[in-house]
Amino acid sequence: MRFNLLSQEDLMAIDALKEFHGGANKISSTIREMRDFQKRKKILAEKGYAKMISEAEELAQSFPKVTDFQQKHDISFDSKLGTATSQVSGWQGAKVTHHAMKKIASSQGSESEVFIPSEFISVVALTDNYVYNGDLLATLTMTENIMQASKFCSTNLIGTPQSNIRFSELEKVTGKKFETTSVDEKNSCVILKNQGTVFGNFGGIEVANDNHLIYLDGVTRAALATGADFFLNPSWSSIIAACYFGKDIPNLHFKVSMLLSTQNCMQFRMLLNIMSEYLREDGTSPIYEINIGNGATPDTFIKCAKELEQSGIRGVSLAAHIRINPDLGIAGFNWTDNAIKVLNSGVDMTYKYESDGTSREMDTMEAYFISEEERDRLYDKIGDVIFYKSLKATEDGKNFMKKGIRTIFADSSY
Numbered sequence: 001m002r003f004n005l006l007s008q009e010d011l012m013a014i015d016a017l018k019e020f021h022g023g024a025n026k027i028s029s030t031i032r033e034m035r036d037f038q039k040r041k042k043i044l045a046e047k048g049y050a051k052m053i054s055e056a057e058e059l060a061q062s063f064p065k066v067t068d069f070q071q072k073h074d075i076s077f078d079s080k081l082g083t084a085t086s087q088v089s090g091w092q093g094a095k096v097t098h099h100a101m102k103k104i105a106s107s108q109g110s111e112s113e114v115f116i117p118s119e120f121i122s123v124v125a126l127t128d129n130y131v132y133n134g135d136l137l138a139t140l141t142m143t144e145n146i147m148q149a150s151k152f153c154s155t156n157l158i159g160t161p162q163s164n165i166r167f168s169e170l171e172k173v174t175g176k177k178f179e180t181t182s183v184d185e186k187n188s189c190v191i192l193k194n195q196g197t198v199f200g201n202f203g204g205i206e207v208a209n210d211n212h213l214i215y216l217d218g219v220t221r222a223a224l225a226t227g228a229d230f231f232l233n234p235s236w237s238s239i240i241a242a243c244y245f246g247k248d249i250p251n252l253h254f255k256v257s258m259l260l261s262t263q264n265c266m267q268f269r270m271l272l273n274i275m276s277e278y279l280r281e282d283g284t285s286p287i288y289e290i291n292i293g294n295g296a297t298p299d300t301f302i303k304c305a306k307e308l309e310q311s312g313i314r315g316v317s318l319a320a321h322i323r324i325n326p327d328l329g330i331a332g333f334n335w336t337d338n339a340i341k342v343l344n345s346g347v348d349m350t351y352k353y354e355s356d357g358t359s360r361e362m363d364t365m366e367a368y369f370i371s372e373e374e375r376d377r378l379y380d381k382i383g384d385v386i387f388y389k390s391l392k393a394t395e396d397g398k399n400f401m402k403k404g405i406r407t408i409f410a411d412s413s414y
Contacts, residue, residue, distance in 0.1 A: 005240050005277055013174040014245055017213055020173045021220045024248040031251050034227030037145040040137060047134030052098055056142045062105040063147075064113035066413045069398060078404035082343040085408040086393045087319060087352040089121035090386050091152070092367060092375055093130070094138035099383030101142065104390060114387065115394045116410035119151040119289075119350060121232065121255075123368035125160040126218045130372065137226045148411035151288070153255050155232040156218040158211050161189040170217055176210040190214060197369045205259060207235035216245050223252060230288065232257055239271070239287070243278035246286030253288035258321060263293035268304045272311050284315040289350065291319045294329050298338040298345075305347040319350035323357040323392060327364045332357075336396060343405050356392040360385055 006014070021027055033039065044053055069075070091097050104114045120143050130136050136154070143152045161183045171177055180188040194206045207215060215238045222228045233239050233254045246252040262268050268290075275285040292301050305318055320342070324333045334357060342349050355363050362381045375382065397407040 005274060006244060010241075011244070013176055013210070013213060014216065014241060016173050016175070017170070017216055017220075018245060020169075021217075021224065027220060027223065028249045028251055030224050031227050031229050031249075034224070035144070035229070036227075037141070040141045040145060040227070044134055044138055044141060047137075049094065049134050049138045052094065052138060053141055053146075056098060056101055056146050059101045059105040060146050060412050062108050063116060063412055064104075064108045066115050066407075066409050069113075070401065073402060075401045076404065077401075077406040080346055081403075081405045082346050082348045083406045083408060084339070084343055084397065084400045085119060085150075085317065085348070085350040086115070086117040086397055087119035087121065087151075087350050088117040088386065088389045088393055089123070089352065089354050090367065090382065090389065091120045091122045091139065091143060092124055092382050093122070093372075093379075094135050094142070095376060095379035096382045096386065097139050097142050099380050100386040100390070101147070103383065103387040107387075107391075112391055113394065114390045115397065115413040116147045116149065117353075117390055117393050118149060118408045118410050119153070119352075120149050121153040121155075121352075123155045123157075123232070124375075125157045125369075126154065126222050127160055127372070128163070131222050131225050136222065136228065140226055140228060146412070150408075150410065151230050151253075152228070153230045153232050153289075154222060154228050155234075156215055156222070158207055158215055158234065159189050159192045160218065161187045162214075162218075164188050166217075170213060174210070174213050176213060178211065178214065179209070197365075205234045207238045212238045212241040216241055219252075229253055230255065233287075234259070236260065236274075240274055240277075243275060243286050247278045247280055249286075250280065250282075250284075252286060254286055255289040255319075256287060256291060258291040258293045260293075262290060262304075263295040264300060265303050265307060268292075268307065272307065272313065275313055275316075276311065279313065282314070283312065285313055287316060289317045289319055291321070291352065294321055294324060294333065294335075296320070298341040301338075301342050301349065302345050302347050305342075305349075317348065317350050319352050321354055322351050322396065323353050323355045323389075325355040325364050326359055327366075339396075340400070340403070340405075343400065344403075351393070351396065353389040353393050356385075356388040358388070360388060363388075 400407045
């Protein structure tokens, strides 16, 4: 007997949620409209971010250039080798990002020049303040429009407090009942039984019962309000739901976290089977990127890449952590030599930094779960951490390029 991943009842609830937000075409067109630079700048001016955005545009003129490095060292690329795409995590909101931009711009002409990574990741709870008051929109404008990153991944944590009215609406729309507890007179949050942080075990992996609908609602609200189009996916159930939800929304994408334990090919095949159930007409999946787990060897990474190619699923990139912050895994984690082995085999990979490999202040997962008030107070220290992560990504990227490996940074670094 074969069981469908989603029941008819599940499908109806997800379809109802999508229609509640205007339907696939409306969601897709709104995302596209909200990514327009001039539209974003106009909205941000009304929200008090005009000065920050103007300064960010000026800073971008001073970023060190990859092309200068390539010309200086007479770099050429070997087409037989894989392509390395740089990725750095921890872009925790507008003030943090703006500070990091200042540091990067000031590195021009120094021995520690920093190129802008191609992909960004941010683990900030999608609170109403972050989504609607301009913070997320300003962050996206600086990273996507000004720094010209190819991807900015936001994170929806299931335990984020929401208004009581929103929970009532979701229950009415989907026909599901959510187990919540009161936060204050106006807000509640989902009850998380495996409490690891204030937002749930490992930052939101606990997607019990029908809570995948809360995940999808949060993603959609952020997408409609800001044009955010790439989201970290915390659980197997929300992956399944996202693949179905995004099947007819071509500009909505998801990243699978290494916390889902895609540590071997068996687990990777499970994920491929899920993706293959809900492919788009062009053969792509709403899943854009898969972070292979930290326990995987380079041989396992290569095998996963080959099986992805054999699957026929198009447009999916595979990522690996190169350095991780000390509370996320084993001390001294360093996957650099393994990355070179993968790339030398001809396999493409996204090389990612959760850390620069040192134990700096705020270079921990703590920075992902502090309050908005604390984040505003510590923006410079968190921004410094991003600078050093980006510096390590630059240094390793330069090493890759010297070996003939094509290495990708954000367009503003060219």
